[in-house]
Amino acid sequence: MKAIVVDDEPLTSEYIGWLLAQAGVDVIACCTEPKAALELIGRHRPDALFLDIEMPEMSGLTLAERANEGGYEGEIVFITAYPDYAIDAFRVNAQNYLLKPVLEEQMNAALERLDRRRDKRSSQSTAVHSGSRAFASFFGTFSLYLGDNPSPVRWPTAKCSELFAFMLLQGANREISKWVLIEALWKDKSAEKADVNLRSTVSRINRTLRGEGSDIALVSVKNGYRLDRSGVEIKADAFRMESCALDGSRIGADDFERVAAWTSRCERPFLEHFDGEWCERYRLQYGRYLTEVGRKLLGFCEESEYEPQKMLGLADMLLRHEPYVEPIRASALRLREKHEGRAQALAYYLDYAAMLSRELGTEPGEELRAIYRRWALLGQDDH
Structure with a gap:
């Protein structure tokens, strides 16, 4: 395991580094300046960060958030003299926190927990990851399925699910300003609070996807974010609906059964469980696409006299x-x-x-x- 230690007190930083080295950890650096530490984190990509929370230049919480935004994928352990910070630590998905003064037994126990977590994540990644496929369902509850896993991704918060759905609807590799995201998802928060919520949610999304063995991630660009699919093909019921609706061709006998089958699974409202104002535009847009696809299906059915009872059910669904x-x-x-x-x-x-x-x-x-x-x-x- 490779690690970087960051504490504004030189003696404490060196002491934590010594404890880690005694336990067999490869200590890349013991830093006293968070900004310098960020550069080292980006360059060396350590397996773990040991961060003091109470630092005057930049708190350990902020340092962890910025590291996550920059694509850091390793573990985070906070070191603090105040146990009240424990809840804040979980905001950036820290896996542990240690109270000062840190004893050798406490450090060894923390490292054992990190090792168990890394082994578990590695096995999950091997079991779940199956290459470059994903499917998103927007009608009803938004769900993301990765590879061959029959169960959807379990997001840690509803905002994680909502933010990922929003980014996915913006199109491949499009850069979205953080202010656009804040206006859509945190309109009721102050600018400072909204910014913290956004960065924290991005961090949680990326950590969740990594835990699922996926290379998909939200990456920081300029003053916003971009959904990096990393070669993963993300299919979706919404994209399929849009493509069929905007295709000028008619539905024929060869594709009727297939289109009718997935259209019938779009009965529930688009983004049903999100209440943000931004959803309304997409509900109207994809509602029109659903209607257009339904018209194509019903037109074929009337011409071919195909199963009128089944198509009557489809017509009634569309009219709802x-x-x-x-x-x-x-x-x-x-x-x-x-x-x-x-x-x-x-x-x-x-x-x-x-x-x-x-x-x-x-x-x-x-x-x-x-x-x-x-x-x-x-x-x-x-x-």
Whole structure:
């Protein structure tokens, strides 16, 4: 194990380094200046950092956050004279903290815990990581699946999940200003508090992904962040929906079953459990994409007379999302007539007309009215 020690008191820094060396740790440096330590961390990438929290130039907490932002992937142990800092230590995912004066037995116990954690993470990485694949689900609860793992990533906080979803929707390798991120996710916080929350959340995201054996990471760029996929192909139900909706071609027999299957899994609202204002734009956007894909599917179904009952269920699902899309309402009306009979279809039309009158003060469009009139006249001729 390689380590760097940072403490503004030279004697304490050297003492901690001595304890580590006695335990067989390769001590790269014992620093008294946090800024110099940051440079060494970036250059040597040690396995562990031993940081004093109470330093005048830069606290150990801030130093740890900046190291994480710079891509540091190792362990962090804080050294403090005040046990109250323990909670703050966990904010930056420190794996341990030691109280001054540090005794040899305490240091050895801390190193044993670090070794166990490193071994566990290594085995998890080998078991979970399966190359360059990931899948994200945006409809319903946002979930990220890595490799062949059937279980989604377990984010430490809801903000981690939300921030990662936001970055993923921005597009590959796009640099996003920290102020854009703060406005979207921490609008109610002061600038200082929001900045701390952002950096802490980025750190937690990266540590979570590393623990899952993934090379995906949020990297600091200029005055913001970029989602670095590191060659990992991230597929998503949202991206699939967008591509199909914007593709000018029609859905044919060869791809109908596949598209119908994944469309039916998009019934739940987009980003269902996030309440940020930023989500509304994407809910509208991907709601329109869902509607367009649904129109393509229903158009093929009506032409080919493919399983009207199944497609009627799809039409009803789409109308729960967008109840006033009349082309889909017309498809649902025709499908209902084929599967349930004309009387049921006419009743369905009248229910819709009543809803429009009650909620919007309007009436169905010309296409729907024409269908109704034709069927109503046919019903009169039957008598």
